[in-house]
Amino acid sequence: MYSEEHKIYLKKRRKIRIWVRITQILILVIFLIGWQLLADYGLINTFIFSSPKKVWNTIMSLYHANNLFHHVWVTTYETLISFTLATLIGCFIATILWWNSFIARVADPYLTILNSLPKVALGPIIIIWGGAGIRSIIIMALLVSIIITIINVSQGFIATDPNKLKLMKSFHATKAQTFFKLILPNSYRTIIGALKINISMSLIGVIMGEFLVSKEGLGYLIIYGSQVFNLNLVISGIILLAILSACMYYIIFYIEKRLTK
Amino acid sequence: MRNILKIENLKKIYHTPREEILAVDNFSYTLQEGEFVSIVGPSGCGKSTILSILSDLMKPSDGTIEKEKDIKVGYMLQQDCLFDFRTILDNCLLGLEIEHELTEENKQYVIHLLETYGLKDFMYQYPENLSGGMRQRVALIRTLATKPDILLLDEPFSALDYQTRLAVSDDVYQILKKEKKSAIMVTHDLAEAISMSDKVIVLSARPSCIKKIYDIELTNRSNPIENRKTKEFPIYYDLIWKDIDFHV
Numbered sequence: 001m002y003s004e005e006h007k008i009y010l011k012k013r014r015k016i017r018i019w020v021r022i023t024q025i026l027i028l029v030i031f032l033i034g035w036q037l038l039a040d041y042g043l044i045n046t047f048i049f050s051s052p053k054k055v056w057n058t059i060m061s062l063y064h065a066n067n068l069f070h071h072v073w074v075t076t077y078e079t080l081i082s083f084t085l086a087t088l089i090g091c092f093i094a095t096i097l098w099w100n101s102f103i104a105r106v107a108d109p110y111l112t113i114l115n116s117l118p119k120v121a122l123g124p125i126i127i128i129w130g131g132a133g134i135r136s137i138i139i140m141a142l143l144v145s146i147i148i149t150i151i152n153v154s155q156g157f158i159a160t161d162p163n164k165l166k167l168m169k170s171f172h173a174t175k176a177q178t179f180f181k182l183i184l185p186n187s188y189r190t191i192i193g194a195l196k197i198n199i200s201m202s203l204i205g206v207i208m209g210e211f212l213v214s215k216e217g218l219g220y221l222i223i224y225g226s227q228v229f230n231l232n233l234v235i236s237g238i239i240l241l242a243i244l245s246a247c248m249y250y251i252i253f254y255i256e257k258r259l260t261k
Numbered sequence: 262m263r264n265i266l267k268i269e270n271l272k273k274i275y276h277t278p279r280e281e282i283l284a285v286d287n288f289s290y291t292l293q294e295g296e297f298v299s300i301v302g303p304s305g306c307g308k309s310t311i312l313s314i315l316s317d318l319m320k321p322s323d324g325t326i327e328k329e330k331d332i333k334v335g336y337m338l339q340q341d342c343l344f345d346f347r348t349i350l351d352n353c354l355l356g357l358e359i360e361h362e363l364t365e366e367n368k369q370y371v372i373h374l375l376e377t378y379g380l381k382d383f384m385y386q387y388p389e390n391l392s393g394g395m396r397q398r399v400a401l402i403r404t405l406a407t408k409p410d411i412l413l414l415d416e417p418f419s420a421l422d423y424q425t426r427l428a429v430s431d432d433v434y435q436i437l438k439k440e441k442k443s444a445i446m447v448t449h450d451l452a453e454a455i456s457m458s459d460k461v462i463v464l465s466a467r468p469s470c471i472k473k474i475y476d477i478e479l480t481n482r483s484n485p486i487e488n489r490k491t492k493e494f495p496i497y498y499d500l501i502w503k504d505i506d507f508h509v
Contacts, residue, residue, distance in 0.1 A: 181358070
């Protein structure tokens with residue numbers, strides 16, 4: 001049984017949590033209503049600024065034309081492929097870098113340069129090499145997400161407590177034993193943290209890729225909308241993208257919570 | 262008593278880009294079966310280096326270490342180094358797993374050790390649920406699991422608070438005596454060294470060589486806490502204190 005004071009404490013906490021949520025929803029609602037009112041009273045030009053109703057209608061017409069889920073799906077699918085590849089290849093390369101410190105030292109400046117290079121600058125080359133299709137999009141997304149994965153994961157590997165390494169050595173553990181019994185499980189959280197960054201990075205890469213080459217996907221909707229000056233389509237695309245990225249983030253967040261207790 | 266470990270003229274040089282450091286020079290000692298030896302000396306004098314060499318973590322620059330055949334060495338560090346993703350039992354089985362010795366019989370032996378030393382109820386828990394003293398006992402059992410004949414203890418209690426430290430050093434002493442293990446302990450705590458050991462080796466400042474070896478003879482020797490109350494204890498303390506060149 002709790003004391004009265006503790007009950008008040010719990011109640012207060014719950015109250016604050018509810019108020020935060022209510023305020024969050026209110027901001028969204030006020031924003032949408034305000035936007036709509038400004039449009040209705042002609043205070044903003046809906047040709048440039050669109051309006052919630054127009055966005056809704058655009059999304060609905062996409063839906064009725066059976067295009068909505070197709071575009072969302074294409075972007076999702078490309079992101080998942082890049083995400084998976086970046087995670088697997090990134091972790092693999094990080095393992096090599098941990099395994100062989102000579103390779104790690106040699107690779108270090110190259111990784112730093114590749115990491116700081118704005119990958120979008122490589123777009124034109126990627127189109128020429130990879131062709132105007134999904135392959136180029138995935139190469140783009142991989143470039144954006146893989147370097148950061150390698151850097152994060154290998155930093156996690158290196159950060160392992162030297163005393164624990166000493167312990168493994170005192171049992172005469174082989175390098176493989178040290179990796180699988182200590183380094184990998186010990187870097188579990190780091191790797192899951194890297195996944196979280198990776199999913200956003202992959203999505204950024206995919207949208208960048210779609211801007212450049214694609215004929216489908218949310219990035220295509222946005223860039224096509226801007227080319228034909230259909231701002232309704234542009235804003236609809238952005239909103240769908242926001243929803244998609246939030247979904248992906250929360251899925252990873254949920255997985256993280258499940259995996260790390 | 263048998264001599265189980267013979268160290269002769271051990272020497273270790275550390276190399277850094279700027280200089281080389283002679284850490285240990287001309288260290289010789291013969292360890293007998295069942296003997297508990299402490300190594301004390303000014304900080305940074307290379308005490309831990311000797312243990313690292315004995316446990317194969319590094320190679321000596323010169324000198325020989327003769328082990329009797331089948332003599333196995335176990336190493337216990339200052340930090341408990343328990344893996345927080347393994348249960349207590351799995352932590353204790355780590356060494357056996359690495360050595361591919363994880364038989365049912367060995368596993369039962371580890372469970373028996375955990376039971377004897379009051380940790381059986383925590384067997385399937387994770388290290389985060391254990392106190393510092395319990396964790397250090399788990400670390401000892403992890404070392405004992407591979408059945409070493411000689412234990413090398415590198416300041417095994419210095420991460421613990423004072424009371425836990427007394428209690429755990431008492432525990433460890435009892436465990437080692439009961440399991441009939443020989444031990445070499447590095448410590449900077451003179452009282453701990455005198456109360457636990459049969460012999461205390463005093464090292465000089467770097468490059469460390471042996472300054473003196475004390476045979477600790479106490480009347481009514483029992484456990485470390487009681488040993489501190491013997492009349493010889495303060496005398497040894499004084500002598501050793503004076504031997505160590507202490508520059509603050």
